Amino acid sequence: MINNKSKIKTIGVLFVFAYLFIRLFVYSDSVQAQEVSLSLSPPITELTIQPGRSYIQVFTLRNDGAPVTIGPKIFPFIPLDRQGHAELIEDKNSVDVFAPWFYFDQTPVSLGTTGSRDFYVKITPPVGTEEKDYYFTFIVEVQNENNLGINNSLAQARIGANILISVSKDGNPSKKASAITFSAPRLIDSFSTLNYKVVIANTGFSFFKPTGKITVDQIFGSTTVLNLAPLNVLVGGAREISCIQDENLIPCTLPGKFLIGIYRSDLTFTIDDSGTAIAKQIYTIAFPFSVLIGVAIIFIIYRIIKRLTG
Amino acid sequence: MSMLKLVFLALLPIVYCLLPDIVHAQGVIQSPNYTIQMPNLNSGAGIPTSSHYGISTTIGQTAQGLASSSGYRVKAGFQYIYSIIPFSFAISSVSIDFGHLVPQTPVTKTNTLTVASGGAGGYQVKASENHPMQVIGSVSTIPNTNCDTSCTNTTAGVWASVSKYGFGFNMTGNDIPADFTDSTYFRPFADRNNSESPQIVMSSIYVGRGRQSTVTYKANISGTQPAGIYNNIITYTAIPSY
Numbered sequence: 043m044i045n046n047k048s049k050i051k052t053i054g055v056l057f058v059f060a061y062l063f064i065r066l067f068v069y070s071d072s073v074q075a076q077e078v079s080l081s082l083s084p085p086i087t088e089l090t091i092q093p094g095r096s097y098i099q100v101f102t103l104r105n106d107g108a109p110v111t112i113g114p115k116i117f118p119f120i121p122l123d124r125q126g127h128a129e130l131i132e133d134k135n136s137v138d139v140f141a142p143w144f145y146f147d148q149t150p151v152s153l154g155t156t157g158s159r160d161f162y163v164k165i166t167p168p169v170g171t172e173e174k175d176y177y178f179t180f181i182v183e184v185q186n187e188n189n190l191g192i193n194n195s196l197a198q199a200r201i202g203a204n205i206l207i208s209v210s211k212d213g214n215p216s217k218k219a220s221a222i223t224f225s226a227p228r229l230i231d232s233f234s235t236l237n238y239k240v241v242i243a244n245t246g247f248s249f250f251k252p253t254g255k256i257t258v259d260q261i262f263g264s265t266t267v268l269n270l271a272p273l274n275v276l277v278g279g280a281r282e283i284s285c286i287q288d289e290n291l292i293p294c295t296l297p298g299k300f301l302i303g304i305y306r307s308d309l310t311f312t313i314d315d316s317g318t319a320i321a322k323q324i325y326t327i328a329f330p331f332s333v334l335i336g337v338a339i340i341f342i343i344y345r346i347i348k349r350l351t352g
Numbered sequence: 353m354s355m356l357k358l359v360f361l362a363l364l365p366i367v368y369c370l371l372p373d374i375v376h377a378q379g380v381i382q383s384p385n386y387t388i389q390m391p392n393l394n395s396g397a398g399i400p401t402s403s404h405y406g407i408s409t410t411i412g413q414t415a416q417g418l419a420s421s422s423g424y425r426v427k428a429g430f431q432y433i434y435s436i437i438p439f440s441f442a443i444s445s446v447s448i449d450f451g452h453l454v455p456q457t458p459v460t461k462t463n464t465l466t467v468a469s470g471g472a473g474g475y476q477v478k479a480s481e482n483h484p485m486q487v488i489g490s491v492s493t494i495p496n497t498n499c500d501t502s503c504t505n506t507t508a509g510v511w512a513s514v515s516k517y518g519f520g521f522n523m524t525g526n527d528i529p530a531d532f533t534d535s536t537y538f539r540p541f542a543d544r545n546n547s548e549s550p551q552i553v554m555s556s557i558y559v560g561r562g563r564q565s566t567v568t569y570k571a572n573i574s575g576t577q578p579a580g581i582y583n584n585i586i587t588y589t590a591i592p593s594y
Contacts, residue, residue, distance in 0.1 A: 081440035085429065085592035086430060090426075096423075097424045125555070125557045127552065127555060127591075128591055179591055193485070193571065193583065195450075197586050198446070200590070273593075284557060284558070291473055
């Protein structure tokens with residue numbers, strides 16, 4: 043009797059153990075690598091505002107990764123290079139200087155998968171603010187949990203959107219531009235491509251977009267127009283301007299597989315599509331040098347062979 | 353009439369019913385107080401709001417979208433390219449777990465960075481660390497790598513020797529710095545604790561969709577490395593071009 047009871051007990055324990063074992067290794071949820079996937083819109087806000095006035099911009103963040111806790115911040119930035127990249131100024135003093143400009147809820151919030159959150163950022167340059175440009179980046183930062191596991195690094199994601207602010211009492215800040223560089227090779231082989239480099243500098247008091255084109259005239263031939271992309275050029279800086287086609291930014295390159303003759307290229311642009319046009323002109327000669335060299339080499343080889351056999 | 357023709361004729365009305373209606377682009381939305389030209393608000397964000405002003409925002413249109421009133425003027429979103437694809441950034445795995453480190457046995461782990469800047473022009477992703485891999489509450493660190501001979505935050509170098517210790521990273525894929533010549537080239541992360549500026553690890557001046565790079569993290573310790581649990585935080589900041 044006692045033996046039977048013991049057997050039943052043992053079988054019961056074994057059954058529970060087997061169930062837990064199977065449950066652990068067969069039915070347990072697969073552990074997914076924690077992915078962070080965020081999107082932020084709009085990517086840029088361009089604001090011209092009087093001192094003391096307010097404007098509210100809504101930034102929408104969407105989470106397509108694992109659930110996260112996020113926190114918003116705003117940092118001033120300066121242009122890093124001529125490519126449109128920003129260098130955030132994250133030191134506390136620089137951030138604190140502009141703290142009275144921005145009002146937004148900085149409380150960290152949790153976002154589930156496919157969740158989204160609107161951040162209302164009220165921008166108010168204080169009365170008496172100097173009339174000039176101020177550049178900022180709105181950043182949403184994932185709040186990391188404590189490190190897990192041993193000897194590990196945690197990857198923290200931050201995503202940003204730029205805010206360009208021109209503080210102006212009359213709404214018409216002075217805008218000035220100069221074309222620092224408009225260049226292309228003077229002499230090219232007919233089988234190479236004709237690439238243009240356009241660098242525009244901002245010598246005024248407010249950011250602007252160049253509106254213009256490169257008109258390429260082949261002497262006694264066709265005319266091709268390359269449209270400049272209206273990229274922002276920030277105060278005190280310069281920007282390399284690419285071209286735009288079908289709403290895609292592309293290098294400013296003359297299309298065509300075989301170029302020959304003299305090409306006259308005219309750069310013309312205005313600031314924000316108004317005012318006097320700024321213009322520059324360059325010439326390029328395209329000639330089939332590679333063909334010429336090839337023919338010359340063949341001729342020399344032919345002469346050598348002829349001399350050796352003769 | 354053959355059977356095939358009969359079947360064809362029978363199917364015609366069905367095919368006609370399945371054909372979609374011609375879709376007309378919305379031209380203008382108007383009210384007595386405001387006009388939105390070429391409305392394209394399905395990107396769903398960034399609509400300026402104000403209780404006092406009429407707003408007209410064009411997101412991703414070739415036409416200019418300008419909200420103006422007696423106090424400010426605003427444009428939201430790039431006016432010359434579609435903003436339907438928002439600026440997005442993804443990291444495939446946030447935890448880079450090296451496990452137990454054995455002296456002179458380098459361990460590598462990877463994750464993937466993905467950027468879609470369809471709604472912006474170009475973009476940049478910068479990386480930095482809060483400090484070198486360190487035992488919490490201790491001064492023991494796995495130093496940032498100097499590679500086999502030398503490398504810096506901005507210039508990668510070959511790191512293949514098992515007797516060169518430290519922590520660093522390599523990159524492969526789209527829009528990465530040119531100095532990551534191949535998988536043997538590594539850099540240390542910029543150390544914010546040492547006042548070093550975050551460095552660009554991905555960038556482009558063109559619109560990109562699904563631009564992807566793989567980061568390979570490498571840790572190698574010496575026989576004299578103090579025992580402990582080492583960790584740090586690598587911060588990736590993705591920002592669209594202005």
